[in-house]
Amino acid sequence: MTVVKNLLLYSHGRKLAYRNKMDTRFTDIIQLIKQSRTNAIRAVNAELINLYWNIGEYISKKIEQAEWGDAVVTELAKHIQQNEPEIKGFSDKNIWRMKQFYETYKDISKLSTLLREISWTNNMLIFSRCKTIEEKEFYLKLAMQENYSKRELDRQISASLFERTMIGNSKLSPLVRENNQDLINTFRDSYVFEFLGLPEPHSENDLQRGLVKQMKNVILELGKDFLFIGEEYKLQVGSSDFYIDLLFYHRGLQCLVAIELKADKFKPDHLGQLNFYLEALDRDVKKPNENPSIGVLLCKDKDSEVVEYALSRSLSPTMVSEYKTQLPDKKVLQQKLHELFDNEMGEK
DSSP: OHHHHHHHHHHHHHHHHHHHHHHHHTHHHHHHHHHHHHHHHHHHHHHHHHHHHHHHHHHHHHHHTTSSOTHHHHHHHHHHHHHOTTOOSOOHHHHHHHHHHHHHHTTOGGGHHHHTTSOHHHHHHHHHHOOSHHHHHHHHHHHHHHTOOHHHHHHHHHTTHHHHHHHHHHTSOHHHHHHOHHHHHHOOSEEEOGGGOOOSSOOHHHHHHHHHHTHHHHHHHHOTTEEEEEEEEEEEETTEEEEEEEEEEETTTTEEEEEEEEEEEOOTTHHHHHHHHHHHHHHHTOOTTSOOOEEEEEEEEOOHHHHHHHHTTOOSOEEEEEEESSOOOHHHHHHHHHHHHHHHHHHO
16 A cells, blocks of 8 residues: 555656646746736836826816816816716816826926836825925835835835935945945834834843744835845854844845844944854855845944944944834924934035
C-alpha cells in the first residue's frame, strides 16, 4: 500500500512540475495582458479628468463672462438627470466641484500631469482637504508614487504627513539635504502609529508585537517600497547571537533597513547597538549588488539637540525618529510650519 501511495505522490508531483514548467512559458503573455489593462485604466482615468477639467473650464468662463448665472449649474444638473438618465455623477454639487477644480489648478501648469495620474476620488480628497498649493502638490505626488487608495490617502492627510515631513526636513543640515535626497524622501523625523491602540505606558515588546500584527498599516506609514523581512532577526557574531527588532528591505534604495525600537526617550548610547547591527548586516547578510544597510532608531521621544550631537560624528547611515501613538494635532503642526516658513523668510 505504501509503494502505491508513493507512486501516486510521485506522479502527482511530476504533473505539478510539468504544469509549473508550462506556466512559465506564458509568463510574458500574462505580463503583457496585465500591463495593457493597467494602461487602459490609466487612459480612461486621464480622459475622465480631462472631461471634468473641460466642463469646469467651460462653466467657469460662462459665469465669468456673465453669460450664465449660478442657477444655471442647477438647471444643467436637472437637465442631465431628466434627459440623459444613463449619465451618472453630474449632480449640481459635482459640477460645482469641476468648476472649482479647474479654477484652483488652471494657472499651475506643473501639476497638470499629476492631476491626470490619480483618480477623481483622490483628486477631490486632496482638493477638499489641503489648503495650500504646496500641500496639494505634496499629496498629488505621493498618491501617484504610492498608488494610494482613497482610505490610505485619507489616513495620510489625517496623520499630517505633509506638515511632519516639512518640519522634519528643516532639522537636517543643508549638507544632508543636498547630498542625501533619496534618504530625505524615504525616512521621516516622526512616525504615527495610532492604529496600534497601545496602552500608556507600554513596553518595547508591546510596540514590536503591535507593529508586526498591523504590518499592512505599518507599511502604509513607512512607505510601500519597504518589504518586511522579519522580527527578532538573528545575527551571529563570533559565538554570540544578537537580534534586530525589525528588519526590512527597501526596493528603491536597494538596501537592508534595521529598525530598533525604544519605548522611552532617546539616549546616545542607543546608537552603539544599532551601528553594530549595521556592521554585521553589511559583512554577513548584504549581497554584493546591494547598498550599505541603513539603521533607524525609533524612540518614543527625543531631544533634537541631543540627537544632533550624537549623530555628528557617526559615519554610519543612521537616523533617529520618534513615534506617536495618536494622530497629531494638525492645527499645532500647521502653526509650527507657518513659524518655520516665517523664520526662513526673515533670514532671507
